[in-house]
Amino acid sequence: MTDPTLERIGLTARLSEQWDAIAALVADLDETRWRTPSPLPGWTVFDVVAHVIGTESWLLGEKPPAQDPAQPNVDVRTLPHVRHETAVFNEIWVQRLRPLSGVRLLELFGEVTERRRKALAAFGDTEWQAETPSPIGPTSYGRFMRVRLFDCWMHELDIADALGVRVDEGGPRAESAFAEFAGSIPRVVVKLGKAPAGSRVTFAVTGPLARNLHIQVADRAAYVPAFDEPATVEIRLDSGLFVRLGGGRSTADDHRGEIEYTGDAELGSRIARNLAFTF
Structure with a gap:
C-alpha cells in the first residue's frame, strides 16, 4: 500500500507551505528579535533560518558562500554543539550567513525556496522514487523530502518557541512530518x-x-x-x-x-x- 505522506504532488505542496510558514513567522522581526536564542544549542532564530537556507541551497547543488574576511575564522568542529559531520556541514552554512542582516536573510530564504519549488515541480515519478543519499541513509528522493518536511516543521516549532508565539501544530503538514518522526x-x-x-x-x-x-x-x-x-x-x-x-x-x-x-x-x-x- 502506498504511503500517502510520500505522494509526490501532495508532499511537495506541503513542503512549499512549510517554507511559507517559516517565512511568515520571521517576516516582521527586528534585528534584535532575529538574534533571539532558540531551543537549539548555539543557534539563534537567525541561525535556524540560515540552516534551512543552507540545506536547500545544497540540494540545488550550491556551496556555502566564501568566508567574510572581516569575521573570525571559527573551527566549527571545536563547538560543543557540533557532534558529527552533518553538524559540521550545517554549522559552516550558518557561520557564513551569520554576518547578513535579518532582512537580507529573509530575502535569501525567499529566493532559495522559490528555486527549490521550481526544481521540485520539474520532478516526475521516476526521479521521485529514485534512490538518493540522505541523512537517514540511501532512500528514495520522496522519502528524503519527507525528512526535509519534518526538519523544517521542527524548525518552525523552534522559532515559535524562541519567540514565545503559538502556531498551529496540527493539519496536513504536521501529519506528514509526524509520520517521519513516528x-x-x-x-x-x-x-x-x-x-x-x-x-x-x-x-x-x-x-x-x-x-x-x-x-x-x-x-x-x-x-x-x-x-x-x-x-x-x-x-x-x-x-x-x-x-x-x-x-x-x-x-x-x-x-x-x-x-x-x-x-x-x-x-x-x-x-x-x-x-x-x-x-
Missing part, C-alpha cells in the same frame, strides 16, 4: 529506552496529533494495530511535547506533571527520558 520511535524505545523483549508500549498521544501508537517489542520493535494483552506501560503525553522530546529540545524531567504512566512506570519513565534522537 517511524523512528520503535527503534528508540529499544535502543535508547532499553525496553526489554516482550514489552508492549503504548504512546497515548493527545493534542493536535492525537492517536494511540502501539509498539510490540519482540526480536525487533514494531508497530501493531493493538495488543492481545494489556500494555506493559502506557505513556500519555501531548503531541507537541512528544516531538520536542524526540527532537532533544526538552527533557521529560522538565515536564513531569505533563506525562502520565499506566502500568510499569519505571519503564515508561526510562523511555520518556531517552526519546531524543534527532539532536
Whole structure:
C-alpha cells in the first residue's frame, strides 16, 4: 500500500507551505528579535533560518558562500554543539550567513525556496522514487523530502518557541512530518529506552496529533494495530511535547506533571527520558 505522506504532488505542496510558514513567522522581526536564542544549542532564530537556507541551497547543488574576511575564522568542529559531520556541514552554512542582516536573510530564504519549488515541480515519478543519499541513509528522493518536511516543521516549532508565539501544530503538514518522526520511535524505545523483549508500549498521544501508537517489542520493535494483552506501560503525553522530546529540545524531567504512566512506570519513565534522537 502506498504511503500517502510520500505522494509526490501532495508532499511537495506541503513542503512549499512549510517554507511559507517559516517565512511568515520571521517576516516582521527586528534585528534584535532575529538574534533571539532558540531551543537549539548555539543557534539563534537567525541561525535556524540560515540552516534551512543552507540545506536547500545544497540540494540545488550550491556551496556555502566564501568566508567574510572581516569575521573570525571559527573551527566549527571545536563547538560543543557540533557532534558529527552533518553538524559540521550545517554549522559552516550558518557561520557564513551569520554576518547578513535579518532582512537580507529573509530575502535569501525567499529566493532559495522559490528555486527549490521550481526544481521540485520539474520532478516526475521516476526521479521521485529514485534512490538518493540522505541523512537517514540511501532512500528514495520522496522519502528524503519527507525528512526535509519534518526538519523544517521542527524548525518552525523552534522559532515559535524562541519567540514565545503559538502556531498551529496540527493539519496536513504536521501529519506528514509526524509520520517521519513516528517511524523512528520503535527503534528508540529499544535502543535508547532499553525496553526489554516482550514489552508492549503504548504512546497515548493527545493534542493536535492525537492517536494511540502501539509498539510490540519482540526480536525487533514494531508497530501493531493493538495488543492481545494489556500494555506493559502506557505513556500519555501531548503531541507537541512528544516531538520536542524526540527532537532533544526538552527533557521529560522538565515536564513531569505533563506525562502520565499506566502500568510499569519505571519503564515508561526510562523511555520518556531517552526519546531524543534527532539532536
